[in-house]
Amino acid sequence: MLSITGKSNGLHEGDVHPLSGIRVLAFTHYAAGPIAAQYLGSLGADVIKIEAPAGDYQRSGIKELTAAADAPSPYFLGINRNQRSLSIDLKKPEAQKIIREMISHADVILENFRPGVLERMGLGSAALLEMNHRLIYCSIAAYDPAGPSRNKPGQDLIIQALSGIASLGGSADGPPVAAGAYIVDTYTASQAVIGIQAALRQRDQTERGQWVRVDMMSCALHLLASESSYTLNAQQQASRGRNGISHSHQPAPYGIYSTRDGAIALVAHPVALPDVAAALDLTDRIVPLLEGKGAWTKRDEIAAILSDRLRQLTSDDAFSRLAPTGILLAPVRSIGQALADPDVASELVREVEHSYGGRYRVALEPLKLSGSPLVFDRPAPDLGEHSVEVLRESGIDPDRIEALIASGAVRVSGPPAGEE
Structure with missing residues (x-):
């Protein structure tokens, strides 16, 4: 039977927390x-x-x-x-x-x-x-x-x-x-x-x-605080990349790339790109594109070259090659994998x-x-x-x-x- 009398069992009695009593x-x-x-x-x-x-x-x-x-x-x-x-x-x-x-x-x-x-x-x-x-x-x-x-x-x-x-x-x-x-x-x-x-x-x-x-x-x-500031002050619309770059203002190789058996995320300062290119046997193709602000202005070309190469490698192979360069990289995990x-x-x-x-x-x-x-x-x-x-x-x-x-x-x- 439903009881409508007796002592209350309200929350947190006797406990002290930031919002106790509220x-x-x-x-x-x-x-x-x-x-x-x-x-x-x-x-x-x-x-x-x-x-x-x-x-x-x-x-x-x-x-x-x-x-x-x-x-x-x-x-x-x-x-x-x-x-x-x-x-x-x-x-x-x-x-x-x-x-x-x-x-x-x-x-x-x-x-x-x-x-x-x-x-x-x-x-x-x-x-x-x-x-x-x-x-x-x-x-x-x-x-x-x-x-x-x-x-x-x-x-x-x-x-x-x-x-x-x-x-x-x-x-x-x-x-x-x-x-x-x-x-x-x-x-x-x-x-x-x-x-x-x-x-x-x-x-x-x-x-x-x-x-x-x-x-x-x-x-x-x-x-969108940083992206809005760019639009408000540079008077330009942010642009999306065509080949893996996953932020409108980041240079290559910032983004998600498919591998033969999954996908990985790469974050690197442009000064590390020659090392990344060397690790993937792409020096001749990528380094000439880095003159001046090439990591930004030619980011889609660089990302396309990286995409083609990484699709040929397993994620483990890509990691073993790229980890010694010191760049940030991580596998793209499922929610279940992350929670585990x-x-x-x-x-x-x-x-x-x-x-x-x-x-x-x-x-x-x-x-x-x-x-x-x-x-x-x-x-x-x-x-x-x-x-x-x-x-x-x-x-x-x-x-x-x-x-x-x-x-x-x-x-x-x-x-x-x-x-x-």
């Missing part, structure tokens, strides 16, 4: 919002994930690609750690009232709903900051939520396209190629965490909160066992603090797993909790109160 209400879904919420939880905050009765979309994302059709989504399991789930129907007035009552106990609101959605429920930044002047209200959006493009649709790939990131990937002879990871989502989440911590620090000095705005388009352009590297897996990968999700592994945040290791208290929660616990902590009496569950305004992960 309560976050996270209205988050998809990627950027949950990643930011998870990071705050890993820093010690008590993060309450506010979910609709249907749950975060990512609970079912890519489930069709998993081995077991009824297994939770690995996407959800990987980016919703260190959070508690309160499942509540914000379309119901009684649910909106509950959230407003919880605001007095909250330090941070984190949300990545479409602009205007929370405002229509009376849960926008202006309304909640007026209710709690110490509140930090962080909005994550595709575009500046206070700007003219606020209502345009956006997603990682769309922002890569619009920002120019995608224009820099791929060969000059082919179409642009976007990054194979959700880099804008993850970077935006990191910026949100930085902004929230900065606002909390200022609140320590002023006793007042503020609205923190983070948008994916601005973050994407910040990812003991230098990475020993600290980055953690195994979880939980009633929701069973036994699985997750990748942790990269930050390392000598005096306060990141928190790993909670796996990703079942939908509504902590609904009763959170409402009880917020001062909602048991009869009212039962009524909210009975009306469908609140969902719990177990059977309704009073039922076995």
